[in-house]
Amino acid sequence: MTTITKAACVGGGVIGGAWVARFALAGIDVNIFDPHPEAERIIGEVMANAERAYGMLTMAPLPPKGKITFCKSLEEAVEDADWIQESVPERLELKRGVLTKIDAAAKPDALIGSSTSGLMPTDLQRDMKHPERLFVAHPYNPVYLLPLAELVGGQKTSRAVLEDAKAKLAPIGMKGVIINKEIEAFVGDRLLEAVWREGLWLIKDDICDTETLDDVIRYSFGMRWAQMGMFETYRIAGGEAGMRHFLAQFGPCLSWPWTKLTDVVDLDDALVEKIAGQSDAQSGARGIRELERIRDQNLVGIMHALKAGDEGRGWGSGKLLAEFEAHLWAKAGKAKVEVSASEPLRLVDTKVNAAWVDYNGHMTEHRYLQLFGDTTDALLRLVGVDFAYVEAGHSYYTVETHIRHLGEAKLGQALYTTLQLLSFDNKRMHYFTRIHDAATGDVIATAEQMVLHVDSKAGRSVDAPAEVLAKIAPIAEAHAGLPKPDGAGRSVGQRKN
CATH class of the missing domain: 3.10.129.10 (Hotdog Thioesterase)
Incomplete structure (x- = not known):
């Protein structure tokens, strides 16, 4: 079956709650287990933002919203789900223990995805009786809008499971990309960590402040990356000769002593206060929920613009949005x-x-x-x-x-x-x-x-x-x-x- 009929989310924080929204707004019933006393409030707020975002995102008829059920135990939450998404805090022993419990309680054909942003799936599946159905499904925040999930298998994960997961994500508007080999932090977070590390040094060395650094990203290469990524952008930079010319021209720069990527910045109290103070000056007048709503509205606008690209066929996430809307219309009849x-x-x-x-x-x-x-x-x-x-x-x-x-x-x-x-x-x-x-x-x-x-x-x-x-x-x-x-x-x- 290439559709998810019942989902379970174990962990309902920022990422887990956004997975709940993605499933529920696709018409899928979702069971939730999270012992946090504020779980219902947090997920309710995430759902409110997600519904607002979907109201901006598409006029295609969404299916009736899936039923959201808060369960008293992990076992109750997962017992009849065919996709189970674990999103507990990023600690190996905690995640491994939770995933092993999920494996023991879930039905045999259920898929089990972990939202980990860097732990190796082989380490996570070590104690499971059915390790072949465990994989990393690493999303990006907000999960209900950003469509990518990196699908990473461990040594015991079946390739068929990864293909099945990819197929099941498509009808809910997500793009699953299968990563060929497991590696710490996978692909996206490795790229982000490189930029993040360089950014921390630029702030520490007083080259610029946080607002200037963010402006450099959002007014330049951030806009290019939103629609063509890195390599396709650089192909254009190579002119008519393409990527070969670009690599020949700019490849030698990699040996120049520009970067501090191999040096680890010391996040001592002084640097933490420096970054936090600059961040407060940059954005502190707005609350987190307001910033989330601004972020969502901007993302929707970007996706709408990309949907109109390539003579109406769509480009990047806009093409995916167009395909998702076509699926919604077809499903609605x-x-x-x-x-x-x-x-x-x-x-x-x-x-x-x-x-x-x-x-x-x-x-x-x-x-x-x-x-x-x-x-x-x-x-x-x-x-x-x-x-x-x-x-x-x-x-x-x-x-x-x-x-x-x-x-x-x-x-x-x-x-x-x-x-x-x-x-x-x-x-x-x-x-x-x-x-x-x-x-x-x-x-x-x-x-x-x-x-x-x-x-x-x-x-x-x-x-x-x-x-x-x-x-x-x-x-x-x-x-x-x-x-x-x-x-x-x-x-x-x-x-x-």
């Missing part, structure tokens, strides 16, 4: 939309989340256009213009839009959209969309739009196929008797009669 001669189509139900509002708490202008676009997408899916159709090279493109703002949508307000098809022919659809307050039905905004069917590869308009037109026709026929919408055909600034 076609929405049941009633085509009625008495009212327009009801196509989108949503709620104004924190990322959609301005400083007044009102929905920002571009989010109205986003909602109208989401309504167009829902109409297109209804008539058969889905992801597969677009991938094959055809779609409808918006050629005209006229938006009227009649009211205000506020934070937390439930909304729905309706669409009335005014006319269509072999190439065009002309329709009128309304955004409604879900509580009262009042119209908050309207949009009159025209879309044109195109061959995206040829870059020109073409007739829609007969099977699409056959799905549009009944909607047009049903809507033919509806009253002309108030505002249809209006121009900007036109006075009311």
